[in-house]
Amino acid sequence: MPRLGRRSLLAGSALALMAADTVPALNARAKRRGLFFGSALSDDTLANDPMATARVDAECGMVVGEASYKWADIHPAPQTYDFSRADALLSFANSHAIRTRGHTLVWHEGNPDWLEPTLNAGNAENILTDHVRTVVGHFKGKLVHWDVANEVIDPDDKQPLKLRRTLWQRALGPAYLDIAFHTTAETDPGALRVLNDFGTDYTLAWQERKRVALLELLADMLRRGVPVQAVGLQGHLDAGEITLDQNVMAKFVADIASMGLKVIVTELDVRDQRLPADISVRDDAVAAHARAWLDAVLASPAVLGVLTWGMSDRHSWLNDKFPRPDRLTQRPLPLDVGLNRKKLWSAIAASIDSAPIRTAMR
């Protein structure tokens, strides 16, 4: 075989990229079914990795800031708001005709150091209301969804409504949810109001408790007129987990839908730290696992779309949080570190392609 010069190698990779682009991207496929596809995008990727950012542009119709819309970034001191990173992400998205969702207004993590020591029963309602009014107001009409509340359930904490014991729950009790949802609705009525949570994907006992608790909480909120409109299923999956039951998952989504609520897959990724090192073994398992879960979820016409928690294996929170024992980089996302489409990309594409067609909305 003749040796290829640098010029022909470059031409070859450009051809490969062009070939990849003739296969419809994930959002183009999703649109055909009335869905959207998107990804989280970090400030670091946006500022420093133009190639990875270009793949987000190519594949996505929706982005969400991985951290830039959280308290720690946006409200670093009691009287200081800093929208610079969040605005940069929004302006990137707008200039590429990508829609943006906000994440998140109430969470027990991602908070500035001042918040928890400052908060008490006397001032919490004002602090929360001011934050939500200021942040949601800043983006009024520009974000399609808000994850108003994030990760609020933990039945093991033995709190009313099986809520997690957090800074907000301690200061205000369950009323913090009412305050956050009502204030968001008053400030930007057009942004879809989402309750986002994780750990409802498997038949593990703690996840079954969480599914029941989430359904009970939603029923209670709706009964009391708290304006929640959708559930975000984070979808942080584990390819080494054997307790995925598609019927249980499909019934759970159908139960949410039966309350008149929409569903969004907000943070899909598939960790592989329990799998052997071999890349093709890992990629097969990750792809098959995601396919099974997504097929069950997307069966419901209440599902609006899917976002992954990052587009490429260049950057995933999983390497810090769930490192592989052999320290190899995990392969949890649709593109590899070279930004090539992986088996997970194909699995997501196939699942989207076979989803029932629905009427697109937000």
Ligand code: 9MR
């Ligand atoms: O991936 C995010 C990481 O970069 C941030 O440091 C962290 C705190 O803001 O949040 C991570 O994203 C989390 C998301 O906001 C909620 N679900 C779990 C995600 C992974 O921890």
